[in-house]
Amino acid sequence: MAAKTTNQKAWFFIIPVIALVAFNALIPLMTVVNYSVQETFGNNVFFWEGVKWFEQVLHSPRFHASLLRQFAFTFIILAIEIPFGVAVALSMPRQGPWVSVCLVLMALPLLIPWNVVGAMWNIFALPDIGFLGRVINGMGIDYNFTQQPVAAWFTTILMDVWHWTSLVVLLAYAGLRSIPDAFYQAAKIDGAKPWAVFRYIQLPKLKRVLTIAVLLRFMDSFMIYTEPFVLTGGGPGNSTTFLSIDLVKIALGQFDLGPAAAMSLIYFLIVLLLCWVFYTLMMKDEEQ
Template sequence: MNKTFNQKAWYFVIPVFVLVAFNAAVPLMTVVNYSFQETFGSNVFAWEGTRWFKEILHSERFHASLGRQAIFTFIILLIQLPLGIFIALTMPKKGWGVPVCLILMSMPLLIPWNVVGAMWNIFALPDIGFLGNSLNSIGFDYNFTQQSGDAWFTTVLMDVWHWTSLVVLLSYAGLNSIQPAYYQAAEIDGASRWDIFRYIELPKMKKVLTLAILLRFMDSFMIYTEPFVLTGGGPGNATNFLSLDLVKMALGQFDLGPAAAMSLIYFLIVLLICWIFYSLMMKNEART
């Protein structure tokens, strides 16, 4: 039997190639291009090899903002996961309360990020903001524009307010997929409320929780808009997270080479952590 060869099917793949090239490969390669060169005006470039990478990796400034970023992500994961699960557990499972809760929970997620930043900025102003003014009037010396502790507190609170809902909604979906028979079987066994949570709800929520951790890690690690509007990275460099620092370097100082190197390192860190996390998750999946 003679096979006929017809390669025309490749034409169907071309649009995808073009699309991916323009929205991912080309911009990324531009950044790679910058990261190995010194950029002067009027399109003049000079080859620098790995100099920018070495500089960034040894720069204290980068270490500091990476450290701040890691601490921030760690804190918000530590608060948002348990809080989100707890709220999901207390939400009603049927009746009129369900849509009410779901809508209330979705609200913060629907607000544009810069609006969230602006809202919290005004909300927390020590003189006229409701939060700032209230805290001061009950005796706290609160001023997020001048005291780094307060700036951190406000940023974390804002992020918790903005994003805990995502964990809630995911957990709620996970909880709702548990068949009532599981609860009954546990009741018959004489299991306590804690046992039910520990041995039924938590294992059954495992998949959505991994997803929640992954999403919250990525989003919080790349957080930009909200702290930019709220604190602008201040006071001093107190809340100067990685992405804020990167933009300052790229657009504020116009150090395109180091900024490009930094964004590549940044990108690789996020990619690496997600990959490790994902493969651990998949390994668990394959085992069970």
């Protein structure tokens, strides 16, 4: 065999990418790392603090509480949006003019800017002037999301389901469409009931797209900020203060840059770790 040619010129060609990634991700991340191990009182004067901020954040009941809220929120919306999205995708027409109509309707919520979604739902759910608020109160249920934690959670979850189920629907619908007709025909000949068709054909074939859907919805909902911030501002009290809302309060409200930076890094590592765990678990069978 010929000797391997060594050509260092190749590095030259990836300089643009390195520069782009550096400015876009590495350098901002490093400033956060920089803050997380130092204390500052302004004027660019820094004192070395080591892992103090990390210890402080990890032992803080406030961080525990927002982390718990965050997990609860993400778990609830995943438990609703994934099955609901699959159900909607299954009931959509497979062909004909209604397909485009359904797809456009489904895509609409995804096109609305997040702060607008928050503002829309804020007004929509206000107990005195909002349509939703009036209807619920009209049914004799005392509902006021600005004052009751349960109502605030209900509204936030409803808003997220409205905003993001479409994404699951579109992914699942694409997955369903890619199943060849022969599978349905074979199932018909084998005498399979609709449930068996779903359980043994559709669900296994949807596995990949649903993995993507769960990952996307997990990451997005775990980092949710704008919509609940506009809707409830994290209240009433701290009841809807999710991780990112809490983070912004610490960083910009209290200007505690050190703890905020430490919290950012912990937050980032949690997201990374959970995504990795999800992905590994869901793809385990594929490798066999």
